[in-house]
Amino acid sequence: MRRRLSAVRRQLSALLLSLPACRGALDQSVLESAGPRARAVESLWWFALVVAAVVYVATVGALAWAVVGARRRVARGELGPPANEHRRMTLAVAGGTAATVAILFTFFFYDLSVGRTLRPPHERAHTLVQVTGHQWWWEVEYPHAVPSNAVSDANELHIPTGRPVLIEVTSRDVIHSLWIPNLGGKKDLIPRYTDTIWFQADRPGIYRSQCAEFCGLQHAKMALHVVAHEPGEYETWLQQARMPARAPTDTLAARGQEIFLSGSCALCHTIVGTPAGSRVGPDLTHLASRRTIAAGTLPNTRGNLAAWILDPQRIKPGANMPSNALSPADLEALLAYLQSLK
Amino acid sequence: MTTHAPAAAVDDPQDARREAEELALLERTWAPARGIRGWLTTTDHKAIARRYVVTTFVFFVLAGLNAVLMRLQLSRPEMTLIGPDRYNQLFTVHGTAMMFLFAVPVMQAMAIYLVPLMVGARNISFPRLNAFGYWMFLIGGVLLFTSLYVNTGPDAGWFSYVPLSGPEYSAGKRTDVWAQTVTFTEVAGLVAAVELLVTILKTRAPGMTLARIPLYVWSILVTSLMIVFAFPAVAMASTMMLAMDRLVATHFFNQAEGGDPLLWQHLFWFFGHPEVYIMFIPGLGFVSSIVETFSRRKVFGYPVMVASLLVTGFVAFGLWVHHMFATPIPQLGRSFFTAASVLIAVPTGVQIFCWIATIWSGRPKLTTAMLFAIGFIVVFTIGGLSGVMIASVPFDLQVHDTFFIVAHFHYVILGGVVFPFFGAVYLWFPKITGRLLSERLGRWHVGLFFAGTNVAFFPMHLLGLDGMPRRIYTYLPETGWGNLNLLVTLGATIIVASVAVFIVNVLVSLRHGVRAGEDPWAAATLEWATPSPPPSYNFRHVPVCESRAPLWSEDGVPAAALPVMTGLDAHKRQILVTTVLDALPDNRHKHPEDTPWPFWMAASLGVTFIGAIFSPWFYVWGAGLATLAFAKWAWPTGKYAEDLVMPKRGPR
């Protein structure tokens, strides 16, 4: 008996230890709340899970008890039905139904109350951001009354902690969906429809999200990194983001800028402070301070950038960016320039 | 009702000879032709249903192979087995085939076989329409899979959202193939629904009042009514709107000219939500038949069981917006859909409680069929509980479009549709083929299927909660989703093994299975009152139904004799039409002879709709062809003089 208990204990701890092996990246998880929305939903989830587990065990248990009980009865030689069967069954079914209705009502009202807490907050001090979905990248804009203070960024969303951030969403082509698991909430980005969603992060961190509505060939590689800063740090970042692109400081970078402006790059990309002003592709003004490239597909390193520029189709087949044949020297210069765009 | 002496006495050799002559005449009247001609002309519901079930199962296996490839690709991060274009076709065709070519059609096909027998009729109500429906279905399925295998498979998801599936973002013919596949399958589904509806309402055995209709037949009645109101929405949206936007530049979904992508979603889900109940409610019917047969007692709570089916079918039409919680629809309306989506759990819960009560008070026999019914309760309930969770708007806005949803719907579909289907096969295989399936192989089948389902789909709940969206062809190693995905793939291979065991069981049992008599299970309903397999005319005489369990004198005890009514003509095809509520014999309806014209009609519509993928003019020419085929179908033969009012006139 003792041996069996300790065997069970060992199995249980092995199971619990293996659970982390089953968990995905915690920076993209509904179960790792970093904000009030996600926390409210997470508590609803745990409540629902516990209740569901109890209901499930009760139902399957009743089924097992019925099967076993009936077979025992038959084995005892009692071929007729159990005593008072009709009354007992009616009570059981009625009781089960009543319990079901009561549980569902409880869940429904708890759900309604959670829903109420998720209404857009009414404080004036929202930070307004605009997110526009594209095949297959995120356009993130920080509008301002003064046009030169407006910021256009891509694939990263910077927000201050401790305040609700109101995001206006739409799409430029097909339906996408903005979803930030750690902060809670999802909103479809539909062309010609503008809708809003709010998030709030309670602590600094980087939260990962992926497009949550099938949008074509590279739906799988359309990630968005949400960077939550302490308010002071956020202001610093915003000031930096508002600056135009740094001018090249050496000849290699200057050559790189020349290649950018005279080649096909400028046909799709903007670099504020240069003549390149196209909105087809992401704004590259501060490319070098992004953590990833190609909508979260690769870390933003020199090698990855080179591979992406030369042949985006190999990394994201179907992406709208064409291949670029560049000589090694030209590539060197272009990379020097792009990596200077902090 | 006059009473005669029992007809079975064979003392008088003259009686026996007369009986043999009558049987031979009946056989000649009803039997299909032999060979290929028989294949193309038969209107026997059993022949059509058998091939229908086999065809849907073939599509199930093909769609399952898609899933195997998908699972291999996802088993490790950044696998390069399958690229995004091929992957998008694989998952789109997997979903489209499973939903349109397997889940609903297999339930309809089983009903086409079982319902006429269970209500005591010689054939289904509209035999030529039945044949036509099968051919339309077959054409749709061949269209879909052929297009996949030539790299022109639809790739915008099984629900084909616009603008992605519209002319601007889906070049080529892939989405047009999808739209026309839907056309074929929806026509087939609608005609099956109509013929089942009329069979159940008008051709029941005398004495089978509404209160004596078997629960399985009730489930088919509810399902058929649902199909009548649900299928038009998707048929209109895909054939008349999406296909037209792509073919002739209508602007239903083109926002630049006032169209609206949300309109597609409303129309699709108005169909799509009832669709899943259309798949699931016949499964509930199967479970009732299985539980009743193998508990050796009638299902407890017949009135609430029937009411539950009706309520489920009705409420199912009020849920569709829960697929659209993340779209810009008014906040206020969402709570209504949450309430309805939560409420619909109640009638299904009631059914489960009644089955448990039935088993408790019965004498359960754990045959493979019964194990599948039990498996249904164990597996489906998980899906039902996760379904109640995602009825919540805030929770849904976290897990919508993630693998949590994929887990949910596979649990309810495998649990609620496939488990009952397999159970039904074990129950009725002896009736259909005359042999029993192997119980030994059956246990392997159910065990592997149960294990595979849980290993494959349970981890998906966690994957969704940990951020994995659906419909992605790969994922980064940093996400940490690799281990669970590998486990899921393992589960998929276990499912493949279980299906392989099933196929082996069927093939082996067809040749070497224990021969089954008329009623191997000592069951309760009328289909067991005829030889296995049934003769082409189903019943020698019209059976009479005197209770809910017509073949039992009391629970589990087979009745001594079967009351019948004589008098249907044997020299021509004739069925008995009864009244709707009380099933009183009312008139005798002549059924058509075998004919190839339903096949040709389907072929002409095949040319029409497949041609319409390329040019709208096919609608014009096709309409002409179809009219000619239908004229040949419908033109009377005037074969029996006693029916004629005016013979065929020669040229004037």
Place this chain on the structure above:
Amino acid sequence: MSRPRLPVGDVGHLPTHAFHNRDMMWWGTVSFIAIEGFTLVLTATVYVYLRKNFSTWPPEGIARPDLVAPSVLVALMLASLPLMRMIDRASRAHDLMRVRHLLTVATVVSLAFNLLRIWELTQSLNVRWDTNAYGSAQWLVLGAHGTLLLMQYVETLGMTLIFWRGPVEKKHFSDASDVAGYWFFIVLSWLPLYLLCFWGPRWF
């Protein structure tokens, strides 16, 4: 294990054809009416839904639909209903000659319906299906109902030919009565749609 059969009645005396809800075919027709009727309801829903995407209806630059041909069609449809009642009565009386002649008239009337529908689509609507969503919605409603008009014509013509050339079976009287009943559905379903498509642009 074949249990003995116990004859408790005989159905050999029952009639071999029946009318209306006693007849199986009637129920089939009613089922198809339910399917097609609901489809028409859905087309009307599409029409009403798309209205919200426009500030005026019809949109600027498109003339309101003409009323002459559509109103003639509605009048003709209403006038044809007594004809249908006559066909139903003649069928139930098993009057072969009368049914034959009335069906012939009905075929001509049905042809007129179809020609008028084509006129409505190409002339009265004043918009093409590919102009904008308003045009697409109008063509959807009229086109969907028009498909039913076409099928009705084929059915009526076919029935008429049977009654002329034969062989005519007893059950064809029941089928002729069903044709009349289906005709009622075609007409009654069109009335609200007529208001929606031709008066709607004047009212909303």
